[in-house]
Amino acid sequence: MSSQQESTNSRVADATIAAVSSGSGGAVAVIRISGPAAGEAVRALTGRLPEPRRASLARLADPRTGERLDEGLALWFPGPRSATGEDMAELQIHGGRATVAAVLAALFAVPGVRPAERGEFTRRAFLNGRMDLTEAEGLADLIAAETEGQRRLAFAHAFGHLGRQVEGWRARLIRAMALVEAGIDFADEDDVPAEARALARPNVEALLGALEAALADRRGAMVREGAAIAIAGRPNAGKSSLINALAARDVAIVSDEPGTTRDVLEVALDLGGQKVTLIDTAGLREAEGKVEAEGIRRARVRIAQADLVLWVHDVSTGAPPQARPDIDAGEGAGLWLLANKIDAASPGVAPEAEWATRRFAVSARDGLGLEGLTEALAVFVAERARGAEHPALIRERHRTSAQEAAGHLRAALAEWATLDDELIAEELRLAGRALGRMTGSIGVEDLLDVVFREFCIGK
Numbered sequence: 001m002s003s004q005q006e007s008t009n010s011r012v013a014d015a016t017i018a019a020v021s022s023g024s025g026g027a028v029a030v031i032r033i034s035g036p037a038a039g040e041a042v043r044a045l046t047g048r049l050p051e052p053r054r055a056s057l058a059r060l061a062d063p064r065t066g067e068r069l070d071e072g073l074a075l076w077f078p079g080p081r082s083a084t085g086e087d088m089a090e091l092q093i094h095g096g097r098a099t100v101a102a103v104l105a106a107l108f109a110v111p112g113v114r115p116a117e118r119g120e121f122t123r124r125a126f127l128n129g130r131m132d133l134t135e136a137e138g139l140a141d142l143i144a145a146e147t148e149g150q151r152r153l154a155f156a157h158a159f160g161h162l163g164r165q166v167e168g169w170r171a172r173l174i175r176a177m178a179l180v181e182a183g184i185d186f187a188d189e190d191d192v193p194a195e196a197r198a199l200a201r202p203n204v205e206a207l208l209g210a211l212e213a214a215l216a217d218r219r220g221a222m223v224r225e226g227a228a229i230a231i232a233g234r235p236n237a238g239k240s241s242l243i244n245a246l247a248a249r250d251v252a253i254v255s256d257e258p259g260t261t262r263d264v265l266e267v268a269l270d271l272g273g274q275k276v277t278l279i280d281t282a283g284l285r286e287a288e289g290k291v292e293a294e295g296i297r298r299a300r301v302r303i304a305q306a307d308l309v310l311w312v313h314d315v316s317t318g319a320p321p322q323a324r325p326d327i328d329a330g331e332g333a334g335l336w337l338l339a340n341k342i343d344a345a346s347p348g349v350a351p352e353a354e355w356a357t358r359r360f361a362v363s364a365r366d367g368l369g370l371e372g373l374t375e376a377l378a379v380f381v382a383e384r385a386r387g388a389e390h391p392a393l394i395r396e397r398h399r400t401s402a403q404e405a406a407g408h409l410r411a412a413l414a415e416w417a418t419l420d421d422e423l424i425a426e427e428l429r430l431a432g433r434a435l436g437r438m439t440g441s442i443g444v445e446d447l448l449d450v451v452f453r454e455f456c457i458g459k
């Protein structure tokens, strides 16, 4: 543990925080209280402190007036054996809005108790060394998880999957650094530096390889954000009809994240346990106006980033077989041809398309062929997602740290034979710092607001 974290850990929070931690609308609400006045607060409202870690029935009253507020359960978790590492208490009360408000108001009247900010319980758990930053992020993801795939990934992260991996990388780095530094210490004995450095090199190379492999693996990020399936085609091919039909079929519609207004229509679905985002892109053709041109430009961007592109082709017009569409699907992305409007096509119209990785004949209007398509999509995404729980760099923050670390390792390796020991050691140290920022074991003061802002109140 670095000295920086030790100094952070030894800082005792003086404020006691309280908030509702249960979801809204339930019959029972859980109020959590954390900090030095937690015990005092429970005593003020219930008249006593229950036996540690045992639920006990409690009559709650407002300490200012003596008015009875509710009958609930009280729990007492003396620190450091608690979720935050501080003294903690819980009041489990009836879930009505007014009851919750009255009990919270009574709590905030206790000296030293104030409302908790977003993520503040978890932030305290982190500052008290109960979890690393990747685990805290995993918890945020766990709370937000809407599909089975997201849940599994978030669970792995919340319980140390990535954190352990990163600590393993750092341990390897520290071994390499020790070897290089041994060279510094014995600088007057001619052989030691060269030998120690030679021993360290394979470690550094292996670590760089591991970082590069982790950076190249996009599965975790795809599962977390949802696989992007772009629906593309000429105007009127039936793209909107298809997206509507797919969204209405055998798939659960996953709620959309708030605050993301996009001009490209998106629908988030749960396809066999994986989150999938269907993206309806503007019909691709020669643009007639500025607005349309911009729509098409954006459509092309989304298509290039998609995990799979469904090219919808209207076969009702008897138009010639579809040539390879003029689009740039991303590297490794699938490109499927959907021959649409087969209900209105003469039988046997099956466009040849050697460029397509798969072909489906469908009618978005009548639903023909959509069941098979949905199943194929679920299989495609499940295959892409396989192994995603493998320690993965699922956030930009993780990728930035890993890229920074890899950069320093590359710099060291590029001039391994010629650089001074001190300079090699410095590059390795900087790489270690970058990894340390990922787990939060060093230098993260500036990151905390960003990380914990995305939590809800009460977590």
Ligand SMILES: Nc1nc2c(c(=O)[nH]1)N(C=O)[C@@H](CNc1ccc(C(=O)N[C@@H](CCC(=O)O)C(=O)O)cc1)CN2
Binding pocket: 030, 032, 077, 080, 081, 082, 083, 090
């Ligand atoms: N009612 C309730 N349910 C909840 C939580 C909570 O705070 N309250 N949690 C909120 O996060 C999660 C459970 N997390 C927890 C994590 C650690 C400890 C805890 O007391 N840890 C001690 C003792 C462990 C033990 O009994 O062996 C420790 O680690 O020292 C409690 C809850 C999910 N469910």
Ligand SMILES: Nc1nc2c(ncn2[C@@H]2O[C@H](COP(=O)(O)OP(=O)(O)OP(=O)(O)O)[C@@H](O)[C@H]2O)c(=O)[nH]1
Binding pocket: 233, 234, 235, 236, 237, 238, 239, 240, 241, 242, 282, 283, 284, 316, 340, 341, 342, 343, 344, 362, 363, 364, 365, 366
């Ligand atoms: N017969 C038949 N008509 C269809 C089918 N799918 C779509 N259509 C019709 O084709 C027309 C265009 O459908 P849309 O879904 O709006 O096509 P689009 O590709 O989204 O069009 P743009 O947004 O202009 O690019 C509408 O009149 C639909 O009713 C189909 O499977 N069979």
